[in-house]
Amino acid sequence: MLYKTKVVRTITILLAVLLYSNGVYAEELLVSAAMSLKNVFEEIAPIYEQQVPDVTVHFNFGSSGALEKQIEAGAPADVFASASQRFMDMLEKENGITPGSCRHFAQNSMVLIVPRDNPANINGFNDLGSGNRNKICIGNPGSVPAGRYAKEVLQNMNLYQKIQKNLIMGEHVRQVLDYVARGEVDAGIVYATDARIRSKEVKVLSAAPRGSHMDIFYPAAVVSSSQLQKQALDFVEFLSKHTQAKELLQKHGFSLIGIK
Amino acid sequence: MESSVLFSIGLSIQVAVIATFFVVLVGIGIAYLLAMKNFRGKILLDVICTLPLVMPPSVTGYYLIIVFGRNGVLGKPVYELTGWSIMFTWQAAVLASFVVALPLMIRTTRAALETVDRDLIRVSYTLGRSELETFFKISLPLAKRGIYAGTVLSFARAMGEFGATIMVAGNIPGRTDTMPIAIYSCAGSGDWQKAHILAAIFTVISALFLLAANRFSSSSV
Numbered sequence: 001m002l003y004k005t006k007v008v009r010t011i012t013i014l015l016a017v018l019l020y021s022n023g024v025y026a027e028e029l030l031v032s033a034a035m036s037l038k039n040v041f042e043e044i045a046p047i048y049e050q051q052v053p054d055v056t057v058h059f060n061f062g063s064s065g066a067l068e069k070q071i072e073a074g075a076p077a078d079v080f081a082s083a084s085q086r087f088m089d090m091l092e093k094e095n096g097i098t099p100g101s102c103r104h105f106a107q108n109s110m111v112l113i114v115p116r117d118n119p120a121n122i123n124g125f126n127d128l129g130s131g132n133r134n135k136i137c138i139g140n141p142g143s144v145p146a147g148r149y150a151k152e153v154l155q156n157m158n159l160y161q162k163i164q165k166n167l168i169m170g171e172h173v174r175q176v177l178d179y180v181a182r183g184e185v186d187a188g189i190v191y192a193t194d195a196r197i198r199s200k201e202v203k204v205l206s207a208a209p210r211g212s213h214m215d216i217f218y219p220a221a222v223v224s225s226s227q228l229q230k231q232a233l234d235f236v237e238f239l240s241k242h243t244q245a246k247e248l249l250q251k252h253g254f255s256l257i258g259i260k
Numbered sequence: 261m262e263s264s265v266l267f268s269i270g271l272s273i274q275v276a277v278i279a280t281f282f283v284v285l286v287g288i289g290i291a292y293l294l295a296m297k298n299f300r301g302k303i304l305l306d307v308i309c310t311l312p313l314v315m316p317p318s319v320t321g322y323y324l325i326i327v328f329g330r331n332g333v334l335g336k337p338v339y340e341l342t343g344w345s346i347m348f349t350w351q352a353a354v355l356a357s358f359v360v361a362l363p364l365m366i367r368t369t370r371a372a373l374e375t376v377d378r379d380l381i382r383v384s385y386t387l388g389r390s391e392l393e394t395f396f397k398i399s400l401p402l403a404k405r406g407i408y409a410g411t412v413l414s415f416a417r418a419m420g421e422f423g424a425t426i427m428v429a430g431n432i433p434g435r436t437d438t439m440p441i442a443i444y445s446c447a448g449s450g451d452w453q454k455a456h457i458l459a460a461i462f463t464v465i466s467a468l469f470l471l472a473a474n475r476f477s478s479s480s481v
C-alpha cells in the first residue's frame with residue numbers, strides 16, 4: 001500500500017512540474033520565409049528574441065511558391081515572408097493572411113553571375129546567347145520569384161527565346177547560386193543579396209538594368225490561421241520598422257528604397 | 261493530352277527501362293560475386309553497393325555531383341576532353357535511377373543465388389562444365405524468381421526516382437522533367453490540373469506494372 005501511494009505521489013509531482021514548466025516556455029513563432037532571406041533572418045532572430053524574451057523564432061525556409069502552397073494546405077505558420085508580392089496575393093485570395101497585416105520590408109535587385117574562373121568567358125547579358133552550349137541557370141519561373149524576375153529580365157533583353165533551350169531551372173534561388181558556385185553551369189541570374197553570400201566562388205558581372213523587371217518588394221504578413229496573431233504582427237512590424245532590422249537588411253545587400 | 265505530359269511519361273519510361281537494363285546486367289554480376297566468391301574488399305563492395313538504399317536520395321545526388329559534375333572526380337576530365345557533361349541531361353536521370361535501384365537488384369538476386377544448392381553446381385563442374393556455362397544453365401535458372409523480383413523492384417524504384425534525379429538532371433521542361441519531377445514542379449507552381457493528371461497516370465502505370473509482375477511471377481515460376 002505504502003509503495004502504491006508513493007508511486008502515485010511521484011507521478012502527481014512529475015505531472016505538476018511538467019504542466020507548470022510548460023507555462024514558462026516561450027511562445028514559438030514559426031516564420032515561413034523565402035530562401036533569399038535565410039542569412040539575414042538568422043541574424044535578425046536573436047535580436048528580436050532579445051527584445052521580446054517570451055518569444056522564440058523558428059524558421060521554415062523554402063521557395064516562396066512552395067511555402068505559399070504549404071500554408072494554403074494548412075501547414076502551421078505564423079508569419080509568411082515572401083520574395084514576391086504575387087505569392088502574398090495568392091495567399092490573400094485564399095483568405096490565408098490576416099487582413100491589414102501585410103508590410104513591405106525590403107527591396108532586392110537581380111544580377112548576372114558566373115563561376116570565378118568563368119569557363120564560358122561570359123562578360124555580360126549579351127554574351128548569354130553567344131555559345132550554343134552555354135548552360136544558364138535561373139529559378140523555375142513557375143514557383144521561384146527569382147526565376148520569374150530573371151525571365152522578365154531575359155525577355156526584356158530579347159534573350160529568352162534565344163537561350164530557352166540552354167536554361168536550367170533551379171528549385172529555389174540558392175540552388176541556382178550553388179550550381180554557379182560549383183561551376184556546373186556557365187552563368188546564373190540571382191538576387192544581388194545572394195551573390196554576396198558566395199562572393200569567393202562567384203563573380204558578379206552586371207546588375208539587371210532598372211526597369212527590366214518588376215520591383216522586387218519583400219512582403220511579410222500574419223497567417224490568418226495562426227494562434228499567435230499579436231506576436232506575429234509584432235514580428236512583422238519589427239521587420240519593417242525597427243532600426244536594427246533595417247540595418248541588418250542593408251548589411252546583407254537589401255535596399256530600403258520605397259520602404260515606409 | 262498536353263504534349264509536355266506525354267513527354268514526361270515517355271521520358272520516365274525511357275529512363276526506367278534503360279536504367280533497369282543496366283541494373284539487371286551489373287546487379288546480377290555483383291550479386292554473383294558477393295554470393296559465390298570470397299575476395300579482399302568483399303565487405304566494402306557490399307557496403308558501397310547497399311549505401312544508396314539507406315541514404316536519402318539527396319545525399320546520393322550530392323555524391324553523384326561530386327563524382328560526375330563538371331568539376332567532379334570523373335566529370336572534370338570528361339568535360340575537359342569532350343566539352344560534354346552528364347549534368348542536366350536525361351542520361352543523368354538514368355545514372356541516378358541506376359545507382360538508386362542497383363542495391364535492390366543486388367540484394368534480391370544475391371539472396372536467390374545463395375539458396376541455389378551448391379551440390380548441383382559442383383556436379384556441373386565435375387561433369388566438365390565451365391563456370392560460365394554452369395552459371396547460365398544451373399545458377400541463373402534456379403535463381404530466376406529472385407531475379408524477376410529484383411527486376412520489378414528496380415524498375416519501380418527507377419521509375420519513381422526523384423531526389424537524386426532532380427539534383428543531377430535538374431528540372432528542364434521538355435528535356436529532363438520525368439513524371440515525378442513534373443508533378444513536383446506543377447504542384448509548386450500551382451498547376452494542379454496537370455499535377456492531377458500526371459499523378460493519376462503514374463498511379464495507374466505503377467499498379468498495372470505490379471499486377472503484371474504478380475501474374476507473371478506466379479504463373480511462370
